[in-house]
Amino acid sequence: MPSNQWKSSFSFEDQHLFPPPTSNRNFDIEGMFWHQDTLFLFTKDRSQPLTGFCRMYKLPAIPGDQVAVYAGQIYLGTTISSARVTAADRHSSSGKIVLLVQERLIVFSNYPGNRFLDGEQTEYGFTTKPGQAEGILFVSANSLYMTEESNNSSRGRLYEIRLRNGSSGN
Secondary structure: OOOOOOOEEEEEOOOOOOOOOHHHOOOEEEEEEEEOOEEEEEEEOOOOOOOOEEEEEEEEOOOEEEEEEEEEEEEOOOOHHHHOOOEEEEOOOOOOEEEEEOOEEEEEEOOOOOOHHHOEEEEEEOOOOOOOEEEEEEEEOOEEEEEEOOOOOOOOOEEEEEOOOOOEEO
Protein backbone atom coordinates (compact mmCIF):
# COMPACT_ATOMS: atom_id res chain seq x y z
CA MET A 1 0.00 0.00 0.00
CA PRO A 2 1.42 3.45 -0.91
CA SER A 3 2.49 5.52 2.10
CA ASN A 4 -0.08 8.27 1.39
CA GLN A 5 -3.02 5.84 1.58
CA TRP A 6 -4.33 4.00 4.60
CA LYS A 7 -7.46 2.34 5.86
CA SER A 8 -9.14 2.92 9.18
CA SER A 9 -12.37 1.71 10.71
CA PHE A 10 -14.06 3.17 13.74
CA SER A 11 -16.91 2.94 16.19
CA PHE A 12 -18.55 5.66 18.26
CA GLU A 13 -17.75 5.70 21.96
CA ASP A 14 -21.40 6.48 22.77
CA GLN A 15 -23.21 4.15 20.34
CA HIS A 16 -24.13 0.94 22.15
CA LEU A 17 -26.99 -0.43 20.04
CA PHE A 18 -26.76 -1.35 16.36
CA PRO A 19 -28.86 0.05 14.88
CA PRO A 20 -29.68 2.62 17.55
CA PRO A 21 -33.33 3.27 18.43
CA THR A 22 -35.05 5.73 16.06
CA SER A 23 -35.02 8.36 18.82
CA ASN A 24 -31.18 8.28 18.85
CA ARG A 25 -30.16 8.05 15.20
CA ASN A 26 -27.48 10.70 15.22
CA PHE A 27 -24.44 8.72 14.05
CA ASP A 28 -24.59 9.40 10.29
CA ILE A 29 -21.36 11.24 9.40
CA GLU A 30 -21.97 13.67 6.55
CA GLY A 31 -19.29 16.26 7.20
CA MET A 32 -15.65 15.95 8.15
CA PHE A 33 -12.27 17.59 7.85
CA TRP A 34 -8.69 16.94 8.92
CA HIS A 35 -6.80 19.20 11.34
CA GLN A 36 -3.64 18.51 13.38
CA ASP A 37 -3.59 14.73 12.80
CA THR A 38 -7.26 14.40 13.76
CA LEU A 39 -10.40 13.87 11.71
CA PHE A 40 -13.32 15.93 12.97
CA LEU A 41 -16.65 14.28 12.17
CA PHE A 42 -20.08 15.94 12.08
CA THR A 43 -23.37 14.06 12.19
CA LYS A 44 -26.57 14.41 10.21
CA ASP A 45 -29.41 13.96 12.68
CA ARG A 46 -31.75 11.18 11.51
CA SER A 47 -33.54 10.80 14.84
CA GLN A 48 -37.32 10.52 14.91
CA PRO A 49 -38.52 12.83 16.18
CA LEU A 50 -35.76 15.12 14.96
CA THR A 51 -33.65 16.39 17.86
CA GLY A 52 -32.07 19.25 15.88
CA PHE A 53 -28.55 18.51 17.15
CA CYS A 54 -25.36 18.00 15.18
CA ARG A 55 -22.73 16.06 17.10
CA MET A 56 -19.00 16.48 16.64
CA TYR A 57 -16.56 13.58 17.12
CA LYS A 58 -12.76 13.37 17.04
CA LEU A 59 -10.94 10.49 15.43
CA PRO A 60 -7.15 9.97 15.25
CA ALA A 61 -6.04 10.16 11.61
CA ILE A 62 -4.06 6.92 11.75
CA PRO A 63 -4.61 3.48 10.24
CA GLY A 64 -6.38 0.73 12.15
CA ASP A 65 -9.41 0.32 14.37
CA GLN A 66 -10.27 3.55 16.18
CA VAL A 67 -12.91 4.97 18.51
CA ALA A 68 -14.57 8.27 17.60
CA VAL A 69 -14.68 10.38 20.77
CA TYR A 70 -17.66 12.66 21.38
CA ALA A 71 -16.45 16.30 21.35
CA GLY A 72 -19.64 18.34 21.62
CA GLN A 73 -22.86 19.19 19.87
CA ILE A 74 -24.78 22.16 18.59
CA TYR A 75 -28.49 22.74 18.22
CA LEU A 76 -29.29 23.77 14.64
CA GLY A 77 -33.07 23.83 14.31
CA THR A 78 -36.43 22.10 14.29
CA THR A 79 -36.72 21.09 10.63
CA ILE A 80 -34.77 18.79 8.34
CA SER A 81 -33.70 21.72 6.13
CA SER A 82 -32.43 23.72 9.12
CA ALA A 83 -30.84 20.97 11.20
CA ARG A 84 -29.29 18.26 9.03
CA VAL A 85 -25.61 18.84 8.28
CA THR A 86 -24.53 17.57 4.87
CA ALA A 87 -20.90 18.80 4.71
CA ALA A 88 -18.13 20.54 6.66
CA ASP A 89 -14.75 22.13 5.97
CA ARG A 90 -11.98 24.10 7.68
CA HIS A 91 -9.95 26.88 6.10
CA SER A 92 -6.31 26.20 6.97
CA SER A 93 -5.09 29.82 7.27
CA SER A 94 -8.04 31.59 8.88
CA GLY A 95 -9.17 28.56 10.89
CA LYS A 96 -12.80 29.18 9.95
CA ILE A 97 -15.07 26.15 10.16
CA VAL A 98 -18.18 25.82 8.00
CA LEU A 99 -21.16 23.49 8.35
CA LEU A 100 -23.55 23.17 5.42
CA VAL A 101 -27.26 22.57 5.94
CA GLN A 102 -29.92 22.81 3.26
CA GLU A 103 -30.92 26.40 3.92
CA ARG A 104 -27.72 28.04 5.19
CA LEU A 105 -24.03 27.98 6.02
CA ILE A 106 -22.91 28.17 9.64
CA VAL A 107 -19.39 29.55 10.06
CA PHE A 108 -17.38 29.32 13.30
CA SER A 109 -14.33 31.42 14.10
CA ASN A 110 -12.31 32.52 17.14
CA TYR A 111 -12.83 29.26 18.99
CA PRO A 112 -10.74 28.03 21.92
CA GLY A 113 -8.34 25.21 20.94
CA ASN A 114 -10.22 22.65 18.86
CA ARG A 115 -13.58 23.42 20.46
CA PHE A 116 -14.92 24.71 17.15
CA LEU A 117 -18.58 24.77 18.19
CA ASP A 118 -17.73 27.15 21.07
CA GLY A 119 -16.48 29.83 18.68
CA GLU A 120 -18.18 32.89 17.26
CA GLN A 121 -21.02 31.74 15.02
CA THR A 122 -22.14 33.53 11.85
CA GLU A 123 -24.98 32.25 9.67
CA TYR A 124 -25.40 32.88 5.97
CA GLY A 125 -28.86 32.11 4.62
CA PHE A 126 -29.39 31.29 0.97
CA THR A 127 -31.55 33.77 -0.92
CA THR A 128 -32.18 31.10 -3.55
CA LYS A 129 -32.67 27.65 -2.11
CA PRO A 130 -30.27 25.19 -3.75
CA GLY A 131 -31.16 21.61 -4.61
CA GLN A 132 -29.89 18.90 -2.30
CA ALA A 133 -26.77 20.64 -0.94
CA GLU A 134 -24.05 18.02 -0.50
CA GLY A 135 -20.51 19.44 -0.52
CA ILE A 136 -18.66 22.51 0.73
CA LEU A 137 -15.03 23.60 0.28
CA PHE A 138 -13.15 26.73 1.29
CA VAL A 139 -11.32 28.30 -1.66
CA SER A 140 -10.14 31.25 0.44
CA ALA A 141 -11.07 32.62 3.86
CA ASN A 142 -14.21 34.25 2.44
CA SER A 143 -14.96 32.19 -0.66
CA LEU A 144 -16.36 28.67 -0.89
CA TYR A 145 -17.57 26.19 -3.47
CA MET A 146 -20.80 24.32 -2.78
CA THR A 147 -22.18 21.40 -4.75
CA GLU A 148 -25.65 19.96 -4.97
CA GLU A 149 -26.62 16.42 -5.83
CA SER A 150 -28.27 15.69 -9.17
CA ASN A 151 -31.60 13.90 -9.42
CA ASN A 152 -33.94 12.64 -12.13
CA SER A 153 -35.19 16.13 -13.00
CA SER A 154 -32.01 18.24 -12.82
CA ARG A 155 -28.25 18.04 -12.90
CA GLY A 156 -26.32 19.01 -9.79
CA ARG A 157 -24.80 22.47 -9.74
CA LEU A 158 -21.58 24.01 -8.48
CA TYR A 159 -21.96 27.33 -6.64
CA GLU A 160 -19.38 29.91 -5.68
CA ILE A 161 -20.27 31.58 -2.40
CA ARG A 162 -18.61 34.75 -1.12
CA LEU A 163 -19.02 35.42 2.58
CA ARG A 164 -19.79 38.89 3.81
CA ASN A 165 -19.34 40.14 7.36
CA GLY A 166 -22.31 39.19 9.53
CA SER A 167 -25.45 37.30 8.58
CA SER A 168 -26.47 37.72 4.99
CA GLY A 169 -28.08 36.03 2.05
CA ASN A 170 -25.96 34.41 -0.65
